[in-house]
Amino acid sequence: MxxxxxxxxxxxxxxxxxxxxxxxxxxxxxxxxxxxxxxxxxxxxxxxxxxxxxxxxxxxxxxxxxxxxxxxxxxxxxxxxxxxxxxxxxxxxxxxxxxxxxxxxxxxxxxxxxxxxxxxxxxxxxxxxxxxxxxxxxxxxxxxxxxxxxxxxxxxxxxxxxxxxxxxxxxxxxxxxxxxxxxxxxxxxxxxxxxxxxxxxxxxxxxxxxxxxxxxxxxxxxxxxxxxxxxxxxxDDVIFVRCNHIDLTKEESKLLKMNHRNRMDPARDVIRSETSRFYAQKGRIDIKPRPILPRPKGAITIDNNHYGRYVGELQVVLRDLPPDAKVNVIGYVSAEDLPLLKMIHPGQSFSFNV
Missing domain, CATH: 3.20.20.70 (Aldolase class I)
Incomplete structure (x- = not known):
């Protein structure tokens, strides 16, 4: 309360x-x-x-x-x-x-x-x-x-x-x-x-x-x-996360604007948006590769066309990870909201300021 x-x-x-x-x-x-x-x-x-x-x-x-x-x-x-x-x-x-x-x-x-x-x-x-x-x-x-x-x-x-x-x-x-x-x-x-x-x-x-x-x-x-x-x-049990994002394609913008839900089987290194996977699996989604960037804690990423069946999955990085040609970095969680990431538990809904 x-x-x-x-x-x-x-x-x-x-x-x-x-x-x-x-x-x-x-x-x-x-x-x-x-x-x-x-x-x-x-x-x-x-x-x-x-x-x-x-x-x-x-x-x-x-x-x-x-x-x-x-x-x-x-x-x-x-x-x-x-x-x-x-x-x-x-x-x-x-x-x-x-x-x-x-x-x-x-x-x-x-x-x-x-x-x-x-x-x-x-x-x-x-x-x-x-x-x-x-x-x-x-x-x-x-x-x-x-x-x-x-x-x-x-x-x-x-x-x-x-x-x-x-x-x-x-x-x-x-x-x-x-x-x-x-x-x-x-x-x-x-x-x-x-x-x-x-x-x-x-x-x-x-x-x-x-x-x-x-x-x-x-x-x-x-x-x-x-x-x-x-x-x-x-x-409404949604954790609103403030972020800064790179210029987005129409498809990337649509993914980022979704009301996301962390998977019930939580990964160690990233928060995986269950919502984005469901959306991507409904039909063909086109996420072209971007220039490869590092993935520090708080990076917001979307898997691109090189990742096969994972294309379109949105993630938030929980610990520093190396660059990956199959993963587009599209934005970063604001420094003041990084402490919120540990609060996004399995099944927790979250969204971004876009």
Missing amino acids: LGISLYLGQQSHDELEAYIKKMFSAGCRTIFTSLHIPEDDPALYVSELKKLGEVATRIGMDIIADLSPSSWHHLGLQMEQASELRAWGVTGLRVDYGFTPTQIANLSKQMKVALNASTIDERFLTELTNAGLHIHRVEAWHNFYPRPETGLDDQWFEKRNKWLQSQGLTVVAFVPGDEKLRGPLHKGLPTIERHRHQSVFSAYLEMTNELHVDKVCIGDPGIKEDTLKQFTYYQ
């Missing part, structure tokens, strides 16, 4: 609503925001929160708000009035330092509660359970890390997530955005450091496919249009 992050007072109401609608169409169902309210204008913050809540409720998205014990005063509420936030559109609270087990357990009786995934231990979970925690309303949320070099180690992160899931907790983490980066550092908001300069979509797939994360939020408040397109395609 996918989520976004929005920070109150940093965009107009129209911009906020347009972005929420756009991301909802791409599969987002959760909005993260912060209620660590500045001392200077809490009334404006409450007004902005209510506006956000109205839009989220109307569109059909949850809001998880990060807050501290002092936030209640600025909101004009007591902690016992947490359910009042539901009327504002807030469906869950992320709590951390300063809350007692009893306070957290009482909050869980009123709404969803997100705990700090990095600091939970067995003793704390026992204290929460003894205090009456409603575990079915609890999630474990990791932090994001604005300062470079402070994001989590991914091996520790994966081990941690396995334990959290073994305790029956839903695990949530952040990946950075790639357009509007939150200040003051503007260095991305990842949970694990390795993702700081990685593409948003590939970081998301790593989180959900390899690192035992149940929900992923984009920490920064904006993504590029082609990144949005990747998430939109993934709604």
